[in-house]
Every structure is written in structure tokens, then in C-alpha cells.
Amino acid sequence: MAEDKTKPSELDQGKYDADDNVKIICLGDSAVGKSKLMERFLMDGFQPQQLSTYALTLYKHTATVDGRTILVDFWDTAGQERFQSMHASYYHKAHACIMVFDVQRKVTYRNLSTWYTELREFRPEIPCIVVANKIDDINVTQKSFNFAKKFSLPLYFVSAADGTNVVKVWLTAELFNDAIRLAVSYKQNSQDFMDEIFQELENFSLEQEEEDVPDQEQSSSIETPSEEAASPHS
Ligand SMILES: Nc1nc2c(ncn2[C@@H]2O[C@H](COP(=O)(O)OP(=O)(O)OP(=O)(O)O)[C@@H](O)[C@H]2O)c(=O)[nH]1
Numbered sequence: 001m002a003e004d005k006t007k008p009s010e011l012d013q014g015k016y017d018a019d020d021n022v023k024i025i026c027l028g029d030s031a032v033g034k035s036k037l038m039e040r041f042l043m044d045g046f047q048p049q050q051l052s053t054y055a056l057t058l059y060k061h062t063a064t065v066d067g068r069t070i071l072v073d074f075w076d077t078a079g080q081e082r083f084q085s086m087h088a089s090y091y092h093k094a095h096a097c098i099m100v101f102d103v104q105r106k107v108t109y110r111n112l113s114t115w116y117t118e119l120r121e122f123r124p125e126i127p128c129i130v131v132a133n134k135i136d137d138i139n140v141t142q143k144s145f146n147f148a149k150k151f152s153l154p155l156y157f158v159s160a161a162d163g164t165n166v167v168k169v170w171l172t173a174e175l176f177n178d179a180i181r182l183a184v185s186y187k188q189n190s191q192d193f194m195d196e197i198f199q200e201l202e203n204f205s206l207e208q209e210e211e212d213v214p215d216q217e218q219s220s221s222i223e224t225p226s227e228e229a230a231s232p233h234s
């Protein structure tokens with residue numbers, strides 16, 4: 001099943017090392033409204049790039065933070081099943097996370113702990129914000145959602161429904177702008193040990209490959225899926 005041919009250049013993640021480039025990932029169950037929220041925030045002239053092989057959409061955005069121009073890539077998955085096979089590279093180098101649940105479906109709230117656990121396996125330190133979406137009925141905000149409190153994460157109540165409620169649209173913009181600010185400040189202040197470890201692993205496996213190919217006759221028998229080392233689930 002050698003499906004992975006040449007990677008699209010969008011998936012070259014070296015660019016996220018540049019000072020003015022951040023990667024923000026979006027997590028949450030299927031149909032909680034992740035994509036809808038992105039579209040609502042980026043309504044004016046966004047250019048989503050569908051990378052169907054990877055079940056991935058990249059939303060590119062330019063923001064200004066403290067007078068600096070920042071290029072933001074929002075990473076959005078399409079559907080959970082497809083997601084299972086690509087998690088390591090999805091988390092790789094991410095600088096912040098937006099974790100979404102649907103207030104109208106309890107199970108999506110319960111599953112936050114699974115998403116959060118996986119996030120922390122790959123990115124122990126990055127800022128994460130929790131988004132309660134589909135607040136079409138404003139009374140829901142009176143409910144207490146303890147998950148965010150338990151892990152000291154900021155919680156936003158929004159609706160991506162149709163944008164007629166100005167307050168809700170404003171809140172959506174606020175949450176994305178806060179995520180961008182958090183990503184930039186994480187990038188400036190963190191050592192990013194996980195990235196260094198990943199880099200070391202990559203260098204190490206490249207060196208190994210060079211050592212492991214003495215002559216042409218043996219070369220076809222070795223299969224080294226490079227992401228396996230990074231995945232705790234396999
Ligand atoms: N009522 C209501 N519906 C919403 C809201 N946000 C999104 N939806 C609807 O919920 C459905 C799922 O939204 P998506 O944005 O596709 O969900 P997703 O999280 O991206 O789902 P996957 O891509 O499968 O992971 C769509 O029919 C949206 O129109 C909201 O705030 N209120």
C-alpha cells in the first residue's frame with residue numbers, strides 16, 4: 001500500500017521554524033463544526049487548500065500581532081477515521097490548538113479528554129483553547145463545562161451557524177485571534193523540546209539509512225515507515 005508518493009509542498013513543515021510562521025491545529029469529533037468555524041472566521045477571501053490524500057484542509061491566514069505580520073496555517077482534519085492514520089505529522093510543530101465540541105451532543109464533550117490526552121502526548125506544552133460550538137440557544141452558556149476549568153484552559157462559547165448574531169461572530173473572531181496570539185507567544189518563549197527530539201530522530205534515522213545500505217542487492221527488503229517511532233498507538 002505505497003500510497004504516499006511525493007508529499008505536497010504544503011506538508012513540508014520546515015517553514016514552521018521561521019519566526020513569522022505559525023501552525024494552529026483544530027481538534028474535535030466529527031461534525032462539531034470545526035470547518036464551519038474556520039470558514040466563518042476566514043470568510044473574507046480565505047483560500048482553503050484541500051489535500052484529500054491526507055484528509056486535510058489548510059486554511060492560510062495573515063495576521064498582525066504586535067505590529068508584526070504573521071503567516072498562520074490553520075490545520076483542519078476531515079473526519080475522524082481518516083485522521084487516525086496521520087496524527088503524528090498533524091501534531092508535528094503545532095504552536096497552538098483549538099479544541100471544539102458541540103454543546104448539543106454530550107458525547108463530543110466527553111470525548112474532549114481523549115483528544116486532550118493525545119494532544120499532550122505529542123505537544124505537552126502548546127497553548128490549547130476549548131470551544132463550545134453551536135450555542136444557538138444562549139441558555140447553554142449557564143451550564144458548567146468543567147473540563148476547561150479542570151485543565152485551566154480558556155473556554156469560548158460560539159456559534160458558527162449563520163452569522164446573523166453579531167455578538168457570536170465577534171466572539172468567533174476573538175477566539176481565533178487569541179489562538180494566534182497564544183501561538184506566537186508560545187513560539188517566542190518555548191524551548192520546544194519535542195521538536196528538537198523529532199529533529200534528532202529524523203537525523204538519526206537518516207544516518208541509519210545511509211549505514212544500512214551497503215550494496216544494491218539488499219536494498220528492496222527493508223521497509224522503514226518513518227512515522228512509526230513517533231506513534232504511541234502502533
Ligand atoms: N446549528 C448549528 N449548526 C452548526 C454550527 N456550526 C456548524 N454547524 C453544522 O454542523 C455540521 C457539521 O459542521 P462541520 O463544520 O462540517 O463539522 P466538522 O467538525 O468540520 O466535521 P468533520 O469535518 O467531519 O470532522 C454542518 O452541517 C454545519 O452546518 C452551529 O453553530 N450551529
Ligand SMILES: [Mg+2]
Nearest residue numbers: 034035077078
Ligand atoms: Mg471538517
